[in-house]
Amino acid sequence: FSEDEEFDRPRLAAHGPVRVRVPAKINLHLHVGPTRPDGYHELTTVYHAIGLYDEITARRGDTLTLTMEGEGTGELSLGEDNLVVRAVRALAAETGHDPHARLHLKKQIPIAAGLAGGSADAAAALVACDQLWGTGMSRDDLAVVAATLGSDIPFLVLGGTALGTGRGELVSPILTGGHTWHWVLAVAEEGLSTPVVYRAFDELGGRTNAGPPDGLMAALRQRDPEVLAGELANDLQAAALHLRPELQQVLDAGIEAGALAGLISGSGPTCVFLAEDGRHAALIAADLEERRCCRAVRTAVGPVPGARVL
Numbered sequence: 562f563s564e565d566e567e568f569d570r571p572r573l574a575a576h577g578p579v580r581v582r583v584p585a586k587i588n589l590h591l592h593v594g595p596t597r598p599d600g601y602h603e604l605t606t607v608y609h610a611i612g613l614y615d616e617i618t619a620r621r622g623d624t625l626t627l628t629m630e631g632e633g634t635g636e637l638s639l640g641e642d643n644l645v646v647r648a649v650r651a652l653a654a655e656t657g658h659d660p661h662a663r664l665h666l667k668k669q670i671p672i673a674a675g676l677a678g679g680s681a682d683a684a685a686a687l688v689a690c691d692q693l694w695g696t697g698m699s700r701d702d703l704a705v706v707a708a709t710l711g712s713d714i715p716f717l718v719l720g721g722t723a724l725g726t727g728r729g730e731l732v733s734p735i736l737t738g739g740h741t742w743h744w745v746l747a748v749a750e751e752g753l754s755t756p757v758v759y760r761a762f763d764e765l766g767g768r769t770n771a772g773p774p775d776g777l778m779a780a781l782r783q784r785d786p787e788v789l790a791g792e793l794a795n796d797l798q799a800a801a802l803h804l805r806p807e808l809q810q811v812l813d814a815g816i817e818a819g820a821l822a823g824l825i826s827g828s829g830p831t832c833v834f835l836a837e838d839g840r841h842a843a844l845i846a847a848d849l850e851e852r853r854c855c856r857a858v859r860t861a862v863g864p865v866p867g868a869r870v871l
């Protein structure tokens with residue numbers, strides 16, 4: 562993205578509020594490898610940022626405060642354990658700046674949904690406070706801080722479509738020639754805990770179906786949704802379905818509604834469906850809504866940029 566050049570110029574501290582928009586992610590490919598000595602699983606994944614956004618506004622303040630509205634309000638802790646608060650403190654420690662800011666989070670990305678909503682907010686907080694404080698970190702510097710906070714966070718600083726390795730924190734962009742893909746999301750009533758899904762994956766024998774993502778990479782370059790449909794894969798899907806068997810009905814409903822393919826997003830429980838184009842996505846979404854098989858249906862395009870100042 563050309564905005565990256567803009568981002569990497571030295572910047573002055575902001576006086577007014579800084580607004581940052583950050584997307585959700587889905588995994589087009591998720592291969593789970595062996596457990597590492599640190600307890601994480603070795604991953605090979607293809608991240609894809611989609612146009613479903615959270616927004617953080619950061620203002621100057623004498624202390625660190627966080628308020629929120631939207632998805633997860635009342636459920637999500639706004640204390641020291643919140644990833645946004647942890648991100649602000651990590652950036653302050655890294656740069657020697659006081660961890661002072663008044664932050665407001667507007668949430669559209671559902672929580673515990675396999676869409677990396679919490680990670681997205683942490684990425685947004687890093688980009689917002691970097692701008693507010695004028696710390697002048699490069700995007701790569703921010704990705705290093707991001708990696709200490711969570712495996713998906715460096716990707717949400719970057720955005721687009723990217724290969725993730727290590728525990729997911731090592732990201733390299735995949736250039737897809739500007740093609741836009743159309744997705745439909747079926748959001749479940751209740752969230753799923755990522756560690757619980759990984760544990761179920763291990764208990765089920767750690768079976769992997771997703772090989773190397775070579776076919777997927779080729780499909781992305783081919784820009785043919787029918788080809789891409791055959792290459793989407795997620796090793797955590799069986800574990801998510803084991804914990805929530807009813808999600809199989811949602812996946813079946815999406816296919817009956819005409820989707821080219823359906824899969825669980827990340828650790829779930831969100832089901833994501835590939836459409837031919839925007840019109841097709843709207844038709845699938847309307848059909849899924851009529852079936853009342855999930856809490857909410859959303860359409861989104863991808864890839865989109867990562868956390869960006871508006």
Ligand code: C5P
Nearest residue numbers: 600601602604711712728729755756759
């Ligand atoms: O890195 P993050 O804090 O987002 O990970 C949440 C949890 O997901 C970890 O505590 C771990 O249980 C699981 N996980 C894993 N292997 C990964 C990434 C996450 O086992 N590569």
